[in-house]
Amino acid sequence: MAIGERLFMNNCAQCHGSDARGSKGFPNLADADWLHGGGGDKIKETIAKGRNGMMPPMAAAVGGSDDVKNVAHYVLSLSNSPHDSLRAQLGKGKYAACAACHGADGKGNPAMGAPNLTDDVWLHGWGEQAIINMIVAGKTNQMPAQDEKLTPAQIHVLSGYVWSLSNRPAGVAAKQ
Ligand code: HEC
Ligand code: HEC
Incomplete structure (x- = not known):
């Protein structure tokens, strides 16, 4: 040691x-x-x-900027973080675009390096704006x-x- x-x-x-x-x-x-x-x-x-952690930009797959905001609130709801529950409800269907990597339950997938979105650990920052940034810009993160x-x-x-x-x-x- x-x-x-x-x-x-x-x-x-x-x-x-x-x-x-x-x-x-x-x-x-x-x-x-x-x-x-x-x-x-x-x-x-x-x-x-x-390792190469790679999330593609996803805004186009989700819809307009309001859809992006709604799905961000749905993600916040998964960890019981403060969120707008109406937006979360509207964003739930759009989360289908994310489920392939983060799992239908949002618990992530180690085979793809996709983080658990239901816990309180945020690699790239917490809150609405940080999640919107991830959806819009994606991220490549290399070990x-x-x-x-x-x-x-x-x-x-x-x-x-x-x-x-x-x-x-x-x-x-x-x-x-
Ligand atoms: C230049 C910066 C850099 C150096 C140097 C580096 N790492 Fe990393 N490491 C990263 C990044 C960035 C990630 C996250 C990759 C991702 O997002 O998938 C990572 C991920 C990891 C993980 C996976 C964590 C997980 O949650 O699965 C382990 C284990 C790890 N590093 C160990 C090490 C060890 C041990 C060393 C030294 C021999 C080291 N790293 C050196 C940047 C670095
Ligand atoms: C092709 C697989 C893939 C898809 C599709 C995907 N993601 Fe990701 N996502 C990842 C990976 C991989 C990372 C981790 C990037 C890194 O290693 O830094 C990530 C990271 C994140 C993070 C940051 C988590 C943290 O701990 O900071 C959020 C938030 C996120 N994704 C939300 C979403 C949302 C919302 C969608 C759907 C609109 C989505 N992702 C679609 C693979 C994906």
Whole structure:
């Protein structure tokens, strides 16, 4: 774990933060919420091969700007965030355009890196405007592959270190 921590500080902290809690656009690696899956193998695959999180611009598929706003309110309703319930109701049908990736229930799909929209974790910001921006502009977000920079042994140690951040034995306090 000490070696993993040092490798993390030197290779990962500049994007994910020295506490691994990330920031806007850079996922928190110390929580139980995963874009691409939090099992050891998935973490290792992410580190070695990198990931390309890609959401296409969706406004045209949804309709006019009022439709976009309505579907944004439907998305807000999925996490019980403050929303306009009339708009949410109107936007519900339009959400069909999103379900292929985010799931009919909005819980996301790790095979596509599509985030869960029903929880309180927002990679690209919370609230009506942040969601409208995602729908209108889409987003490409890249995790650079590390397998040309790090050895398989280093990637193995890093995978264990990252896994440990969200899988602590009961009773062991998280290091602050
Ligand atoms: C240049 C910035 C950058 C560096 C350096 C970087 N990452 Fe990432 N990482 C990202 C971004 C951006 C994503 C999100 C990709 C996406 O949106 O799908 C990500 C995603 C991840 C994920 C997947 C998280 C999830 O929720 O599924 C893991 C695990 C990860 N990084 C670990 C690491 C480790 C370990 C290192 C160091 C070896 C590292 N990263 C270095 C930018 C970076
Ligand atoms: C082709 C697949 C795909 C479709 C269709 C799609 N999304 Fe996404 N969406 C993604 C991916 C992948 C990401 C994560 C991008 C990244 O890695 O940064 C994302 C991210 C988001 C986010 C940001 C979540 C956060 O945590 O900040 C929101 C909000 C969102 N999508 C809403 C929608 C809505 C609403 C629709 C329908 C109008 C939609 N998406 C359609 C794949 C998709």
